[in-house]
Amino acid sequence: MVTIDIESEEGQLEILRRMLTIREFDTKAGELFADGELPGFVHLYIGEEAVGVGAVSALEQDDYITSTHRGHGHCIAKGLDPYQMMAELYGKRDGYCNGKGGSMHIADVDAGMLGANGIVGAGPPLATGAALTADYKDEDRVALAFFGDGAVAQGQVHEAINLAATWNLPAVFVIENNQFGEGTPMEKQHNVEHLSATAEAYDIPGFTVDGMDVTAVYEAVEEARSRAADGGGPTLIEADTYRYEGHFEGDHQPYRSEEDVQIWKDRDAIETFKDRLVEAGTLTQEEFEDLREEVSAEIDDAANSAKDADYPDPSEAYEDMFGANVPEISDFAAQMRADGGEPR
Ligand SMILES: Cc1ncc(C[n+]2csc(CCOP(=O)(O)OP(=O)(O)O)c2C)c(N)n1
Ligand SMILES: [Mg+2]
Known part of the structure; x- marks a missing residue:
């Protein structure tokens, strides 16, 4: 059974809630980091919510995912607890890694979340390994790797996709093309217009989908997941998306203008999906505002409790x-x- 059924009203509302939870979580994380509350580093997923939620919702609960340095959204999409995530950001004992990993290493192996990762391009080899494990043990499990446009040119990403394709493993590779690797735009990193074109080199299916449309991402991953589970091997999906905030907190973003960012904000995935649900009569604008406030209060509580929690003992x-x-x-x-x- 898929993690969230996008056909049902209940499922649609849960998808909306998870996207809002990511938006509120990362808005809070950005504020706390700017205030000097959090040690380490945070990379925010704001703007990209439809990719993480659309993809993970179409997986089955027992499937594996691997993540990136921009991993909070993947964790929330996989159902991880915002309090334990905040505690990890604060370096507290209640965090997913008992406070020793921080933002870039949140992992919950039991939940199938094989880890955020500070090494660009390190997720796909883990996903290929997890897919090999599932195949070897004859388990009905698929491994999905999220990775950025910048990671696509990493050697280990090629090795991982090549091996998964050659061994016909149950894997799904999702490129989060947010148009930049740090401050370098797509066209200065790659010689192809669509990164999904690289699928041809592995003789696997490759698609580019609108990563600002949660339904489009969901449908692409649902199809890829069922192909993988049926022995059809991996699929490469490129989701076109955009990060609204800087690469990191304090990034002055000389490589783009506010107008550039606004073009993508005008197609905001949460607003678009909400409008669709309002039009269908699934919820009212007022109920949406209430939901946003409820989620925001949950995140505030998570952050306040994490701040008060204990550090691990030396x-x-x-x-x-x-x-x-x-x-x-x-x-x-x-x-x-x-x-x-x-x-x-
Ligand atoms: C192997 C490696 N090289 C370089 C870096 C420094 N670095 C951190 S994030 C990043 C850009 C990654 O771009 P992309 O894969 O598109 O992900 P995005 O930040 O856009 O989500 C780089 C180069 C790193 N962490 N690991
Ligand atoms: Mg990128």
Whole structure:
């Protein structure tokens, strides 16, 4: 069963709520970071909500996803808890990585969220690995990788898609083409107009969809997921989208104008989907405003509770760092502790 049924009114409202939750979460995260509240770094997903929510909603609950440095939206789309995410951003013990990962390393393996990732292009190899695992164990699971237009030119992304195609693995590759890799526009990074054209090199299906239309993303991923699950191999989907905020907080954005950004804001995915639901009589404008306020209050609560939560104790510094089932690494961790934390 798909995670969220877009045909039902209940499903449509849940899709709207998840997109709003991402918008409110990242608006809050941006404010907190600007106020100096959060350590580390945050990359905001504002403007791109339809890609994460459209794609994950069309997957099944047990499917895997891999994420990027801009991962908050993927986490919320996968149903992760905003409080535990905020706690992770604050470096608190209640966070998904007990406060030791931060924004770029939120992961919940049990939920199938294999991790945000600070290494551009590192998600696709993980997804190919997860798809190989599912195939090997004969499980009905698909792995979907999100990655940016900038990541497409990374060698490991090519290796991952090539292997998944050659081994016919149940994987879906979703390029979030937000038109820039940091400050470099698409046309200065790539020699093709549509990044989905690269699918031809792997002899797999490739499509470009409107990433500002949650329904279009959903339908493309639903089809790709069922092809993958039926043994048809991977699909490459390019979703055209836009990030409204800077690459990072404090980015002065000399590479684009406010007018450029406004063109995309005029096609805002949340507004468009909401208008469609209002027109269909699924909700009223007033109910939408109430929903936005409810979500905003939930995010405020999550942030306030995370601020008040405890940091991990210094004695726990080396816990959760290494996989317990990797003997040499565990030995290394034990040695580090025995050495009082001094590097060998
Ligand atoms: C391997 C690697 N190279 C460079 C960087 C620095 N870096 C961080 S984000 C980024 C741009 C990535 O662009 P894109 O994949 O389009 O993702 P977007 O930020 O647009 O979501 C770069 C170059 C990095 N984190 N990892
Ligand atoms: Mg990009």
